[in-house]
Amino acid sequence: MSKLELLAEALEYVEQNLQEDLHTEDIAAACYCSKSTIEKLFRQVNHISVRDYVIRRRMTKAARTLVERPDMSLLDVALSYGYSSNEAFTRVFCQTWNCLPSKYRENNRVLELFPRLSPPRESKEEKTMGRRHFDISELYDLFKSRQNCYFVCCDIAGLIPINEVSLKAGDLAILTSLQRMEAVAADDDVIFRIGGDEFVLLTNSEEEAYAKGLADQILSHNEEPIDFEGKKIPLSLYAGIVKLGKKTMRYSEMFTELQNVILHEKQRIDPTNLA
Numbered sequence: 548m549s550k551l552e553l554l555a556e557a558l559e560y561v562e563q564n565l566q567e568d569l570h571t572e573d574i575a576a577a578c579y580c581s582k583s584t585i586e587k588l589f590r591q592v593n594h595i596s597v598r599d600y601v602i603r604r605r606m607t608k609a610a611r612t613l614v615e616r617p618d619m620s621l622l623d624v625a626l627s628y629g630y631s632s633n634e635a636f637t638r639v640f641c642q643t644w645n646c647l648p649s650k651y652r653e654n655n656r657v658l659e660l661f662p663r664l665s666p667p668r669e670s671k672e673e674k675t676m677g678r679r680h681f682d683i684s685e686l687y688d689l690f691k692s693r694q695n696c697y698f699v700c701c702d703i704a705g706l707i708p709i710n711e712v713s714l715k716a717g718d719l720a721i722l723t724s725l726q727r728m729e730a731v732a733a734d735d736d737v738i739f740r741i742g743g744d745e746f747v748l749l750t751n752s753e754e755e756a757y758a759k760g761l762a763d764q765i766l767s768h769n770e771e772p773i774d775f776e777g778k779k780i781p782l783s784l785y786a787g788i789v790k791l792g793k794k795t796m797r798y799s800e801m802f803t804e805l806q807n808v809i810l811h812e813k814q815r816i817d818p819t820n821l822a
């Protein structure tokens with residue numbers, strides 16, 4: 548089994564067992580490998596520990612449940628994701644979302660802070676793997692139904708220096724970026740994350756002016772700082788717009804097209820930027 552096949556199996560097992568008492572040993576056993584092998588692979592490819600990935604996926608799914616199941620009490624949501632008390636669930640939720648579960652529920656919008664990871668594409672040499680990205684295939688039908696609508700594509704300018712302060716500071720930058728997009732979106736606009744620091748707002752509008760207006764509003768907050776443990780860290784985004792049109796496009800092609808919009812915008816602002 549190749550590294551990518553092993554990673555794909557591990558990611559699938561995690562996804563199917565997020566509401567169970569899930570440990571790294573369980574994932575390794577399901578994939579017929581050692582705990583150290585699966586931990587090393589996660590860190591090498593995804594730059595995150597297995598435990599942290601499980602927590603972030605759980606909290607992303609729990610956030611969706613809070614919004615989509617208003618009939619469920621906070622305790623019921625906590626229990627369904629393996630937490631024995633409101634206190635334990637709330638502590639982990641706050642660490643992930645920087646707000647209380649009850650406050651998140653009031654916002655009434657689902658943000659995909661940490662969608663399911665997809666294994667990166669493998670190059671000719673297995674030692675070099677492509678960049679990681681998130682699986683947004685569940686939104687493909689929505690993309691097709693809005694094929695003539697505009698996308699607003701965003702990317703954080705300089706996430707690496709923020710991560711060098713602290714990975715938790717980087718997490719806060721990612722969450723704040725999503726919140727800046729949420730603040731300008733209409734109720735029927737959809738916001739999702741496609742890469743480590745790449746985000747997309749899918750509008751329900753065919754008007755270029757509307758999409759450009761959203762992008763301008765997002766960019767108007769550039770250089771506003773995030774507050775991490777008393778440190779003021781400036782946060783800026785790139786933003787570009789695109790309409791993919793009526794032509795039939797496979798999921799992988801659509802994903803690449805959205806990433807290319809972001810890359811083009813970064814290189815327009817900074818021609819030396821090749822990432």
